[in-house]
Amino acid sequence: xxRTVTIIVLAIALVAxxxxxYQEHQEKNAVLLQAENNYQQAFHNxxxxxxxxxxxxxxxxxxxxxxxxxxxxxxxxxxxxxAHGEVGKLPLTLMPFNDTExxxxxxxxxxxxxxxxxxxxxxxxxxEYQTLESLYKRSSEIEHQLRRVQxxxxxxxxxxxxxxxxxxxxxxxMDNSVIDGLRTVDKKVQGYDGINWGPEVTEMARNREGKFRxxxxxxxxxxxxxxxxxxxxxxxxxxxxxxxxSGKNSGYAVYSVSMKRPETDSTIQMDITKxxxxxxxxxxxxxxxxxxxxxxxxxxxxxxxxxxHGKANMTIAQSAQYDxxxxxxxxxxxxxxxxxxxxxxxxxxxxxxRVVGYDATDFVAFNREREIKKPQLSQKQALKSLNENVxxxxxxxxxxxxxxxxxxxxxxxLGTIKNDTYRIFVNANTGSEEKVKKLQNPRPIYRSx
Amino acid sequence: xxxxxxxxxxxxxxxxxxxxxxxxxxxxRASAFxxxxxxxxxxxxxxxELQARLQYIGYYRGPIDGVFGWNTYWALRKFQKKFGLKVDxxxxxxxxxxxxxxxxxxxxxxxxxxxxxxxxxxxxxTPKRIQTEHPNPSNNQGAGRPQANQGGQGGQAGxxxxxxxxxxxxxxxxxxxxxxxxxxxxxxxMTHMVFAEAKGxxxxxxxxxxAVILNRVNxxxxxxxxxxxxYEPQAFxxxxxxxxxxxxxxxxxxxAVLDALNGTDPSGGALYYFNPAKATxxxxxxxxxxxxxxxxxxxx
Numbered sequence: 001x002x003r004t005v006t007i008i009v010l011a012i013a014l015v016a017x018x019x020x021x022y023q024e025h026q027e028k029n030a031v032l033l034q035a036e037n038n039y040q041q042a043f044h045n046x047x048x049x050x051x052x053x054x055x056x057x058x059x060x061x062x063x064x065x066x067x068x069x070x071x072x073x074x075x076x077x078x079x080x081x082x083a084h085g086e087v088g089k090l091p092l093t094l095m096p097f098n099d100t101e102x103x104x105x106x107x108x109x110x111x112x113x114x115x116x117x118x119x120x121x122x123x124x125x126x127x128e129y130q131t132l133e134s135l136y137k138r139s140s141e142i143e144h145q146l147r148r149v150q151x152x153x154x155x156x157x158x159x160x161x162x163x164x165x166x167x168x169x170x171x172x173x174m175d176n177s178v179i180d181g182l183r184t185v186d187k188k189v190q191g192y193d194g195i196n197w198g199p200e201v202t203e204m205a206r207n208r209e210g211k212f213r214x215x216x217x218x219x220x221x222x223x224x225x226x227x228x229x230x231x232x233x234x235x236x237x238x239x240x241x242x243x244x245x246s247g248k249n250s251g252y253a254v255y256s257v258s259m260k261r262p263e264t265d266s267t268i269q270m271d272i273t274k275x276x277x278x279x280x281x282x283x284x285x286x287x288x289x290x291x292x293x294x295x296x297x298x299x300x301x302x303x304x305x306x307x308x309h310g311k312a313n314m315t316i317a318q319s320a321q322y323d324x325x326x327x328x329x330x331x332x333x334x335x336x337x338x339x340x341x342x343x344x345x346x347x348x349x350x351x352x353x354r355v356v357g358y359d360a361t362d363f364v365a366f367n368r369e370r371e372i373k374k375p376q377l378s379q380k381q382a383l384k385s386l387n388e389n390v391x392x393x394x395x396x397x398x399x400x401x402x403x404x405x406x407x408x409x410x411x412x413x414l415g416t417i418k419n420d421t422y423r424i425f426v427n428a429n430t431g432s433e434e435k436v437k438k439l440q441n442p443r444p445i446y447r448s449x
Numbered sequence: 450x451x452x453x454x455x456x457x458x459x460x461x462x463x464x465x466x467x468x469x470x471x472x473x474x475x476x477x478r479a480s481a482f483x484x485x486x487x488x489x490x491x492x493x494x495x496x497x498e499l500q501a502r503l504q505y506i507g508y509y510r511g512p513i514d515g516v517f518g519w520n521t522y523w524a525l526r527k528f529q530k531k532f533g534l535k536v537d538x539x540x541x542x543x544x545x546x547x548x549x550x551x552x553x554x555x556x557x558x559x560x561x562x563x564x565x566x567x568x569x570x571x572x573x574x575t576p577k578r579i580q581t582e583h584p585n586p587s588n589n590q591g592a593g594r595p596q597a598n599q600g601g602q603g604g605q606a607g608x609x610x611x612x613x614x615x616x617x618x619x620x621x622x623x624x625x626x627x628x629x630x631x632x633x634x635x636x637x638x639m640t641h642m643v644f645a646e647a648k649g650x651x652x653x654x655x656x657x658x659x660a661v662i663l664n665r666v667n668x669x670x671x672x673x674x675x676x677x678x679x680y681e682p683q684a685f686x687x688x689x690x691x692x693x694x695x696x697x698x699x700x701x702x703x704x705a706v707l708d709a710l711n712g713t714d715p716s717g718g719a720l721y722y723f724n725p726a727k728a729t730x731x732x733x734x735x736x737x738x739x740x741x742x743x744x745x746x747x748x749x
Contacts, residue, residue, distance in 0.1 A: 039682075088672035091682035098670035105669030164683065249737035250749055252717035256740055269653045269715065281713055285652040291493075294485030296539065320490035320626040322707050323700070327490075345712055359713045393523060419511065421519035442516035442624040443633050 032161060039160035042089035043153070047146045049083035053107070054139040061132055069124070073115035080108035091164040092182065099186050100142070107135060113404075141188050149181035212253070212365055217276025225255035225272045232270070232279050232309070237262055245274075254280060273364065282358040288324045291350035295319055298326035298348035305346065305355045306330060311363075314344060324350050325357075332363070334372060338398040341366040341407060370399065375409055375428030382411045382426045385433070390415040390422060400425050402434045410434055482549070487540035490626060491517040494560075499540055501559050502552040503528060505573040513559065513571060514624035628710040635675045639706045642679050644698030645687035647705075647745070654743035655702060657716040659709035661747070664720055671720070716740075719747035 056079060060072045084104040087097065114128060124132075152158065156177075163178050220228070222243045229241065241259040246252050254271040261268055266286035272279050299319055306314050314330040315338065321327075325347050332342040347357030375382075379395055386392070390413070398412040402425075410425040425435040487495050496515045503509035509524035522538050529536045532547050540548075558577060562569040570580045627633060639659055647655045665671035665678045672678050680688060687693050716722070722745040723733050736748035 085672070085677075088677050088681050101671065102669045109669070244740065246717060246740045247738040247748075250717065250739040251737075252739050254717065267651070267653075271715070271717070281715070283653055283656065283708070283713065283715065294487070295491045296486035296488045299488070318490070319488060321492045322626055323704070325704075327707075327711055347708070347711075357708065357713065359711075361712070361714065393526070416519075416523060419520060421523070439519055440627060440629050441511075441520065442514060442518040443627045444512075444514065444624045445633065 036159055036161050039090060039164075042086045043160065044150070046083055046086035046090070047143075047150050049079050049086065050139065050143050050146055053079040053083060054136065054143045057107075057132060057136045057139055061129075061136060070115050070119055073111045076111040077108050077115060080104045080111065084108065091160065097182060097186050103138075103142075107139070110135075138188070142185055145181065145185045145188060149178055149185075152177045152181060212273060212275075214368070215273060215275040215278070215364070217278075219275055220255075220272075220277040222255060224277060225257055228272055228277050228279065229257040229259065229270055232282065233259075233261070233268055235259070235261065270358075278360070278364045279358070280361050280364055284354070284356040286349070286354075286356060288349040288356070289351035291321075291324045293350050293353050295321050295326045295350070298350055298353060299328055301348050301353050302326075302328045302330070302346040302355065305358075306344065311344065317343065321350070326350055327357075332367075334370065336397065337372050337409070338396065338412065339370065340398055340400045370407075372399070372409065375411075377428055377431055379411055382428055382431050383413065385431050386413065386415075386424065386426065387417075389417050390424070391417065397428065398425065400435060408434055482540075482545050484542070486542075487517060487545075489517050489519075489522045489538060492626065495540075496521070497559060497563065498554055498556070499525070499545075499548070501571040502548050502554050504571045505552040505554070507572065512624070513563075513569070515563070516624045516626060518624075628707065631675070631710055636703065636706055636710070638675060638679060639709075640698045640703045641693055642685065642687065643705055644696060644702040645692050646685060647702075647743075650743040650745065652701060652705060653715050654745060655705035656708045656713055657719070657742050657745070657747060658722065659706045660714040660716045661719050661722055663709055664714070664716070664718055668720060715742060716747040718749070720749060722747045 053076060056072060056076045060069060060076065063069045063072060084101060087101050087104065090097075110131065114124065158178055160178075166179065222245070225243050226241045230236075230239075239259050239262055241257060244256045246254045246256065253274040255274060256269070256271050258267060258269045260266070261284070264286060266284055268282065268284045270279055270282035299316060303314075303316070306312070311330075313333055315333040316328060317331045317338070317340075318329040319326065326349075328346045328348070330344045330346070332339040342363045344363045345357070345359040346355060348354065349356045375397070383392065383395065392413055392415040394414040396412050398410050399407055400410055400412075402408050408425075409428045411428055413422075413424040413426060415422055415424065420441070421439045423435075423437045423439055424433060426432070427434050482498055483495055485495060487499055492515055494515065496517045497513055499517070500509055500511070500513045500515070500521055503521070503524045504513065506528075508528045509521060511518070511520040511524075525540060525544070526536050526538050528534075528548065529538075529544060532551075534544050534547060553573065555577075559569075559571060562581060567581050572580065625633075627636065639662055642662065643655050643659050647658045650658070662675060662678055666673060666675055672681055679685065679693075683689055685693075717739040719739050721733060721736060724744050725746055726744070728734065733748070739747045739749060741747070
């Protein structure tokens with residue numbers, strides 16, 4: 001009797017477990033399928049956008065009138081952005097597909113620049129036309145390759161989840177035609193270095209990569225870096241200082257120095273350029289106590305710090321309190337003109353008023369002698385073109401880097417429209433608006449009560 | 450009830466609340482400010498008082514949130530100009546004294562509103578009750594407008610609020626400084642990311658991880674937003690393994706994120722980092738290495 005009951009109970013348990021397992025399995029499959037479908041959607045969208053992109057670039061080649069060219073290039077810009085977005089959704093990060101992303105991004109940048117330009121005044125140059133032609137050729141190559149991969153995927157019912165697994169595990173199955181196909185796409189893009197993207201795109205890339213290419217001065221040794229660091233922080237005692245050199249091929253030639261400040265037991269880290277021995281940044285890692293001094297006092301400490309380090313001609317551009325530290329941005333001032341590219345940021349703890357952070361990366365990268373010419377427009381003339389709704393509060397002269405990566409002399413206008421504050425840079429020679437920025441109001445903290 | 454009696458009723462409340470306010474706080478402390486200079490970017494109770502006092506005399510119309518932003522700045526400058534002070538946007542001793550002498554400040558009441566997370570205003574001459582019910586400044590100006598409010602409030606307050614207001618009422622009104630171009634949620638997301646990815650790393654290693662996220666946002670080779678970069682499939686282990694939202698990041702992670710958002714980049718412009726003990730991909734080893742911080746190697 002007991003035996004029968006046991007058997008029945010076990011049997012029921014078995015069936016129940018089986019059913020539960022089946023349910024779990026179903027759910028897992030549903031989730032996997034969902035993920036798979038997302039990948040499929042992203043990929044097919046990518047192919048579609050690249051297809052359209054190639055068509056649109058082709059169309060622009062045949063256009064002669066400026067009225068139609070601008071909208072068509074705007075379409076190219078939109079499509080390349082969309083395609084770029086889809087690449088970001090594919091599980092390809094471990095595979096070098098980056099050059100394709102960069103290619104798409106550059107097409108966008110290029111077409112944006114040209115489409116927003118006034119083509120009646122400045123028509124397409126011969127170079128730009130050639131760029132468009134080569135873009136057309138290259139994008140059609142990419143399209144063909146992507147279509148090929150797409151055909152393989154559809155014909156063999158390949159799944160992106162498998163691609164993901166293969167890439168993540170590092171061991172690639174010999175016959176992963178999807179991975180191979182996409183590698184080919186990227187290889188093709190890599191060979192595109194010859195494309196003339198025009199001065200704007202190139203200048204932006206140069207600013208991004210070779211920030212410190214203009215550094216002047218002697219190359220310093222590790223020992224010298226040590227001395228510079230100690231002097232910078234103001235430590236005279238013998239402390240243990242570690243210096244490490246950055247990687248050779250990285251394009252970022254610095255000595256990374258770390259040491260302990262003896263009395264507070266906090267670690268100080270800084271980077272010093274090998275050429276010229278300029279301190280790039282310093283971070284002091286210490287627990288800050290409750291704020292005791294005001295932001296204003298902290299600003300004076302920061303100003304004094306800069307003065308003591310031979311940077312007296314700096315003026316405060318921004319100050320903000322984050323929890324118990326004050327953050328300050330200073331910019332160089334020359335002949336009463338603010339030089340925005342040359343900025344230094346300092347962090348001061350509000351408990352004891354110590355400088356706990358220093359960042360002069362931009363200052364070091366863009367520091368040079370400038371000759372500031374008299375502006376061709378008077379302040380009054382320049383502000384005439386301003387939007388009449390702007391209630392102008394403050395006007396001063398400033399040098400800024402514009403969207404094309406060039407330094408321009410501007411009138412900096414701080415003004416308001418209703419409750420919002422704007423910073424507008426009006427070119428002091430041409431009167432055009434170089435940059436318009438709505439300044440951030442304090443952000444409310446959203447949390448459910 | 451005729452409109453005359455309504456008016457009378459309102460007027461009585463007006464007078465009553467006014468005398469009450471004065472009676473409860475006989476000599477509203479003249480020197481409530483601490484002796485610190487308040488400037489743009491400051492946060493805290495001094496700023497709350499500054500905003501409240503500026504609002505009391507109608508110079509400041511924004512929210513009283515304790516963050517010295519642009520609107521407070523312009524209001525202060527306007528005040529300084531009107532009262533013949535040096536127009537510098539700094540609340541120094543002279544400015545604060547002048548402000549205290551021409552305004553009233555009920556510290557207790559204001560702090561209570563903030564603690565309770567209410568939306569409120571602090572216009573002089575308007576009963577406080579009205580200022581919490583209808584925080585919209587435009588409704589509270591002039592003598593005529595509060596009457597209109599009064600009608601809606603009699604007995605059935607609460608019921609006839611717009612849905613939007615109810616929603617606002619559930620949110621705690623606080624604010625903080627956020628680096629230009631980023632939002633609260635970007636910071637939150639990055640803080641979790643840094644916490645999950647760089648647990649046990651030195652502070653500078655945390656800043657470097659945050660900087661890598663930003664370097665990717667700025668690079669054409671990666672998505673263009675913070676969330677796009679973080680949620681890119683297979684980009685970060687913590688996201689792929691679902692540990693991004695596990696645990697509560699400490700203060701240090703947020704500090705590291707703010708440092709990176711403000712421009713510090715200890716990674717030297719790196720786009721990738723990996724833990725040499727765990728990395729399986731040959732490709733990642735082939736990247737030009739910039740430096741090693743803690744356990745992570747940062748590469749281009």
